[in-house]
Every structure is written in C-alpha cells, then in structure tokens.
Amino acid sequence: MGYLLEVKNLTKRFGGLVAVNNVSLGVNAGEVVGLLGDNGAGKSTLIKMISGVYKPDGGKIFFQGREVNIENPMDALSMGIETIYQDLALAENLNVYSNIFLGREKLKKILGLIKVLDHDYMMQESEKVLKRLDIQIPSLKNKIRMLSGGQRQAVAISRSIYWDAKFLIMDEPTAALGIAEQKKVLDLVNLLKSQGIGIIIISHQLHDVFSVADRLVIMRRGVKVAERITKETNPDEVVGLIVGAETVEQT
C-alpha cells in the first residue's frame, strides 16, 4: 500500500537562500514520523508547504495516492491535513471556542435567511473536544490572551483534532509545556496514531520523538540527510546526523 502522504523533491527558496532543497519523504496511515534537524534546518518550511502556507518552488505532494495541488491553507484543511504550528497561530483577541472554529465557523439562520454565528453550538462542541482530551480551561469565553502557554497549546491541539484530521502535523508541540502537559500531548499522539491518523512531529526533544515516532527523518541546511527506523537507531547516532558528519567523525 502506498503512503498516506508523500512529498517528492520539494524545494523552497527565500531569495538566495534554499530553505528546503529537494526533500522527499512519506508517511503511512497510523504512523508517526519524527522530523529532526537543527535550528534553521528547514523543518518548519517543509511542513508549511504541506499545509499550504508556502507554495513550493519545485516538487510534488501526494495525498491518499493522488497528486494534490495545495494552493493555500484552506486546500490542506479541506483534505484533512491539520497543522499545529510552532508559533501557535491563534488569534489572541478572540475567545477559546472562536479559535477552535476559526475559518470554519458554525452558522445558523435567523429569520430564515440571514446567516449568523452560532455561538452556543461552537461553545458546546468545544467543551466536548476539550473534555475528550482531558484539558482544563476555566471558561471557553476567555480570550486567548488570558491563557497560559500550556492552555494555548491545548487549544491549538483541540482545534486540529476537532476537525477529524486524517493527517496531523505538529511543529514543536511540547516546546512551551510543563512536564505533565508534555506527557499528555504525547499520549494524545499515541491515541491519534491508533486511530489511523498519519502524523509528522517536529521536536528538538529527542526523548519525546523517540517515545512516539516510528521513523525519523533528519534534515540539515535544507537537505534531507538521513532516514532511520526508530527502533534501529539511537539518540547518539541521531545527534550526529543532526549536527553534521564532520562533527561525528571528530568525536
């Protein structure tokens, strides 16, 4: 069977800088792939091409076996590709449930013809999804501005899970979290994986990645330098790959 998501030879340039250079990788349904690399290696740029934030300068993206053309974030979302960004991307001036439904607001009709926001529905649904993830937030009417880093992360995750994602991309989902919340997120990843969702997870915490990922893809300066089955490698080798071969030889 083919990959759920596959990218071939993706390339992205920013002016003179080649942020992602000819990168190919595939992810199966129910599989977690860890994407590793130093700061500036091009991880975020790579996933932003999949989620439609950037348009690739070259290469192809396949989803569910078919080549797809992802022009903008809506394209990706409507295919079921959800993304949790490193910089969260929540509207801080809006409340919790408005963020969960941002861009896909639930509407109701008043007077039989005018479509308005259905606040009650959005609030109830958000409550359900937060409960499912065992996340506590005092009031869903609170603006994001008033939440802690961990709570914001939780909102971002609930937001992507609510929409029946087929594929989930997580860019450093545990970076801002306390120990307990980190564990909760990782449990969540395992849960989603068991539901057949394909996942790419980016993290600098090797420990996290090793505990959830089935496969590891390592990038350096925009290039994919290695791919390993998690069980067949170890953190030392991966660190060597991340920082570069020369350094490995020296040690």
Next chain:
Amino acid sequence: MQSLPLNKRMLIFVGKYWALMFLILETILFSFLSHGFLTLRGIQIIFFFGTAIFLLGTAETFVIITGGIDLSVGFIMGFASIVSAKIIVALANSGVSPAWSISIGVVLTMLIGLIPGYINGLLVARLRVPPFIATFSMLAVTHGVSELLIQGVPAKNLPYLANAIGNGYFIYIIPGKVVSFFNKPTASFRGETLLEIIPNVVVFSFILIGIFGFILKRTKFGQHTYAIGGNVDAAIRAGINVKRHLTLIYVISSFFATSAGIIYMLKYVTGKADAGAGFLLDSIVAVVIGGASLYGGKGTVGGTILGCLILAVLETGLRIMGVSTFDKYIAVGVILIFAVLIDQFFPELIHKGD
C-alpha cells in the same frame, strides 16, 4: 466578579463604561450651560450634523479592527459629493425628472465610489503597501480628481428635490391631527405646531450603520475581521482568504465614505472636494474613544457611535454656547489621549469577562 471588593468593581465599571458616562455628563453639562440643547430639536440637530462622522466612523471601525487605517475617507466623501452632484445636474439638465436624476445619480455614485476603496484594498492586500501610505496616496488622488472635476467652483444647480430629501424629516406630526411620512402635511394646516421627527439623512445613515454593525457583530465576515486584526498569520492558516477579506474591508470603508458624500450633497445641495476633509481626525478619534485599538483586533460599531456622539455633542454644545471652534480641537485632542490612557491603565479590568 462577585468576590471582588466594591471599589475594584467600581473601577471596572468606570473603565468599561467611561465613554457612556462621559457622554451623559457632557450632555447634562451642556444642557445647563446652553439654552435649547436638550430638546427634541437640539438632539436632532446633533444627529443631523453628526451623519458624516457617524458614517466615516463606521468606515474607519472596520479598517481599524483589521489593524489598518484609512486616511482617504474624507476625500472620498468629497469626491462622491461632487460626482453625485455632477451626474444629477447633468441628468436634470437633459430633461430627466428630478426623482429619476437623483436616483440614478445616487446609484451610479455608489458604484463609482467603490473604486477608490477597491484600489486601496488591492494596494494593501495584494501589493502589501502599508495602509497609511496606500490610503494617503488615495487621499491625494481623490483630492486631485475632485478638484479637476469642479475646477474650483462647487457644484450647484441641483434640483430642489435634493434639498427636500436632504433636509426633510422622516415623520411629521401635528399633535392630535395629522401624522405623515417624508412629506410635510398639506398646506391646510399652516400655522399649527408641526413636529418634525428624525431627519431623513439620519434614517438613511442608521440603516446602513445598523446593517454593517450587525455584520460585524454576528456574522462570519465580522468574526474574520477580528481574527485578521488579532493575528494575520492565524487567520491565513485557518484558511481565511485574507487578501480578499482585506480588499472587501477597504471597499466597505469606501462605501461608507461615498454614502457620507451623497448625504452631504443632499444636505448642502452642493459638491465640494474638501467636504469631508475635516472629519478624518474626528472619525478616527471616535473609533478610538469607542474602544478600538490601532493595533487591530478590537472595536465595535456601537462603541464608535458612542465616540461619535461624544464628539458631536461637544461640537454642537460648543457651537450653541458660542465658544470658538478652536477649543474643540483642544478638547478632541485631550479626550483622545485620555481614552487611550484609560485603555492602557485598566486593560485587564476592561477586558475581563467580555
């Protein structure tokens, strides 16, 4: 909330409702200081002269919530007053009936008036020109085009009907005898006390403001407007078509400025390039008093109308008292800074629970 001590709750109350309280105090003050202020007529005058700032304020509300600014509204208003006057005069002169001339003129101007906004929107959304610069350029261009159209002479010779609409009232009542809409009761009642209620232009303005206030508050479009102002990246990644949305925002702004221009033409039966030049500052100030932040993401049409009323009451009050308008500038400047300071000092108080 309940557990907070009383003085803190008072503070929250003041922080949240200071604009409303200010308006009430101001109104009370003026009704003592000047004769005939707090009467049916006095209040209607405030609204009648306030139409331009109500409309431009609403325009600016939409733009400012997205984190932008529209400096061109004043001159788009002037441009629209001239274009509508020119079209109507041309039609009337070529034998079209006044009613048709005015209707056609108004509709055409509404359409033409969308163009500057569309260009603003393209510049801001597609070419990523900062709103300040894009709309300032549009200010200069509409100013130039307006002057070009009238060559220094205000448009004139509009049909009398324009005046009748612009200065007419929605309801006329002769107590105990007659109620009529839009038209004064027939001549047989001459000499009786005639109550004129709600100027037409105020009715028109508030229908538009009401519709768009509703859109901002209750619809997806409104929600997205706030989201863009709060975090553009989040909005883009949530799949909102930000470019199209921003373009629409500037078109809406232009639409309101055009409406203000047409109403100006009806009220003063003329078109002038600088018809709205003086309202730019006032409209931005009103929006800020109404609780919007120039950094975007905040603001409501209701708040803006409150801000507009504070300015309109101030202006009318000072005028009735015969105080020089110079003081108005000072007062507006002080109120503006005051508004922002309150917002700075009580942010958590004001925004708690809303």
Next chain:
Amino acid sequence: MILENSEISGRIDLQKKIEAVAKYWSLIFIALLMIIFSFTGKGFLSLSNFQNIVHLSTVFLLLAGAETFVIITGGIDLSIGFIMGFSSVFSAKIIQVMYSGGASEMVSIVVGSISGLILSLIPGIVNGILIAKYRVPPFIATLGMWGITNGITLKICQGFPISSLPPKLVEIGNSYLLYIMPHKAMSFFRIPPGVADENIRNLIRIFPSSLFFSITVLTILWHLLKNTKFGQHTYAIGGNMDAAIRAGINVKRHLIYIYTLSAFLSGLAGVFNVFQTGIGNFTPYNAMYELFAIAAVVIGGASLMGGKGSIIGSILGVLLLKILENGLQISGIEPFYRFIAVGIILIIAVIIDQLFPDLF
C-alpha cells in the same frame, strides 16, 4: 553545468543592476523629471528657479528630518505640522508685542525666535512621555497633540496670521550669501547699496541663506543618525524594541528625546517660516504638512515598520516632491494633477520597497 553557472551569474548580474536601480530610483526619477521639465517648462532649468526650489523646500526638509528619526524608531509624528504653526505664531506674537512695545528690532526678533523654539519643546516632551512611559500608540498621542497644538495656535492668533512684524525678518529670511550686479558691484548678505530699483531685475543672487541654514541643520542630523551612538540606538529601537531593551538601551528616555527632537525641528521650521514670510502663520487645517513630510521620508526609503531610513534619502524625497510640484507648475499643469502625481509616486516608492525589502 558550466552553462548553468554562467546562467546563474548572469542572473545575479541582472539582479544587481535591478537592485541598483531600485536603490537609487528616487535619484533617477529626479533626473528624469529634470530632463522632462527642462523641455516642458520655460525657465525651469535656471539658477534662480533651483534656488527657489531649495528655498521653498526648507520647511519640508526640516519636517522630513524630524519625521525621519521618528519613523526609524517605528513611530509616527502627526503633530509636526501644527507644532510648526504653533511656534510660528507664538514667536511672531512675541516679536509683535515686543516690537510694538518699543523694543529694538533685533532684540524682539531674537527673544521671539528663542521663545518659540523653547516652547515647541513642550508638545514634543509630552508626546514622548505619553508614548514612552504610558505606551500610548504614537499615532494616537501625536494625533491628540495635533488637535491640541492646532487649537492653541488658533486661539493665540484668532485664526488670522500675525503681521506688522519688523521688516528685518524677511530681509534675513530671504537673503542670499552673495549678490552680484554684473560689472558693477558685489556684496555679501545684503543687496549692494546704490542699486536702483529699476535695475534690481539684473541683480544675480547666489546661494540663499535658507539653503545654508538647511544644509547646516541636515548635516548635523545626518551626523547624529549615521555616526553617533544616539543614531545607532534609534535604528536598534526600530529594528527590535525588545532586543534594544535587553541590550540595555534606555528605550523610554531615547523615545522621549526622539519626539522632543522632532518637535524642536518642527519649531525651527515654524520660526524659519516667520523669517521667510514675515508673518506668523498658523497651519491651515488641511495643509497636511505632516503627511507630505511622511511621504517624503517613505519615498526616501524609510519603512513605517521602523528600523530603516536615512537623512539623505529623506532629502531626496523632499526634493523629488518639490521638483515635481515646481516643474508641473512651471509647465502650466493645473495644480490638481500635482496631488495625483504625489499619490502615484508614493505608491511606486513603497512597491519598489516591497519588491526589494533588504536594499535600503
């Protein structure tokens, strides 16, 4: 492979050329305007016209200088036009009162000018405190000050220019460094004695004092921005305020200085205006000096996001706008087109800036 390389290097060459054009586009644009106007406008290409252009640019050069500093910090100062009007009216009022009260011409001029300058600091300090200490957005703080200074100015002068000032003012303000009466006489700073009125048309005036004045001020500003710690910190604050704070820069104090400097330069423009016109002039409500100064600064390559901009660029921006205005006027084009042209050029400036963000 080789072919590919040369293709790339060819592309880089081209890119460099485009970048050079983009960087100096305002200069190139000025040159183009000059060529066009020298054909279309009679008398455009003459010493006296150019001196006229720079003389009339003085006020804008000062205002643009002020706005350059503010914009580099990521702020904006909308009050400069009315602070200028304020200092103009205030100093003229003092001069008028003293002069009519019997003080000598020179004494009243000096006292009036200095008090106008000193008083212009106040709105700047208030702006700075509001912005730096109370975190009022610059747009709002200076817009508020816009209203306040406008109102106070109008109250002082009751809506009329302040006149009956000593004639010496205009003499100084419109003097030239050098006057030559061909084959007859030559003198510095004042018209050679004994030139009959009917001959005055033949008098050659060289180098307006106003140019000398603006060159002096702008050189100081240029030095301040380019070569000093103060200038460096100004850029740092605009580039990244948090980084500047963490680097130990006293950002609050710095911002207060910036807005005070801006007000001072506007005050200087106001006082100069008295010398230039011989009256104390309030700023008309929709003269929009501040907007044109901002336009010039942006044309000169500054970004409203802060961190970018230069005095030289702003000077070019002012000259571009002024040459355009003068040229169109001399070519007999109706004034309305000037507004349109300004709007379009401003857009061009910003779009070029968007296309080549890292050039300036």
